[in-house]
Amino acid sequence: MTISIQHALRHLDWAEQKFFALLEAMPEQHLASHYGNPDWTVAIIAQHIVSGASWYEFCLTGVFPKEPAVPTTSAEMALLRTYVADRNAVLHAQADLDDELLFVSHEGDEFTVWRSILLSQAVHHSVEHRAQIACALEANGYRGIDLDSLDAWAYASATGL
Numbered sequence: 001m002t003i004s005i006q007h008a009l010r011h012l013d014w015a016e017q018k019f020f021a022l023l024e025a026m027p028e029q030h031l032a033s034h035y036g037n038p039d040w041t042v043a044i045i046a047q048h049i050v051s052g053a054s055w056y057e058f059c060l061t062g063v064f065p066k067e068p069a070v071p072t073t074s075a076e077m078a079l080l081r082t083y084v085a086d087r088n089a090v091l092h093a094q095a096d097l098d099d100e101l102l103f104v105s106h107e108g109d110e111f112t113v114w115r116s117i118l119l120s121q122a123v124h125h126s127v128e129h130r131a132q133i134a135c136a137l138e139a140n141g142y143r144g145i146d147l148d149s150l151d152a153w154a155y156a157s158a159t160g161l
Contacts, residue, residue: 020081035139053087
């Protein structure tokens with residue numbers, strides 16, 4: 001079988017849905033947790049994950065979806081979970097296309113990037129910021145996210161893939 005980014009994207013979907021469900025179930029005051037920079041809260045980082053997904057969708061399709069607001073409630077966190085699932089569906093569709101060098105132009109910035117690199121970056125971006133959220137929660141005394149429960153081995157065990 002040819003190696004496919006689709007496997008990594010399916011893991012991304014699974015991990016993000018579980019991760020955002022954990023955030024949604026937490027007391028709302030946890031959303032204000034941070035470490036280091038007090039402006040970089042759990043809520044802002046969570047919104048940044050989905051904002052990044054919007055950016056990747058734009059780079060891949062030329063369409064910039066309307067981004068959701070920074071969540072302040074569990075219900076708003078649930079909206080982020082739905083929103084990121086919709087963005088990930090676009091990533092899956094893009095992964096079915098041939099790899100090609102894409103030209104991206106946005107607000108005066110222009111660059112080229114391979115479709116495969118954007119899809120790979122989407123996965124890495126989410127992992128990076130999920131780790132920051134877990135650190136922010138732990139730095140504030142909240143232990144609600146075990147990142148090992150979202151890794152490749154947990155995914156394989158949960159899905160049989």
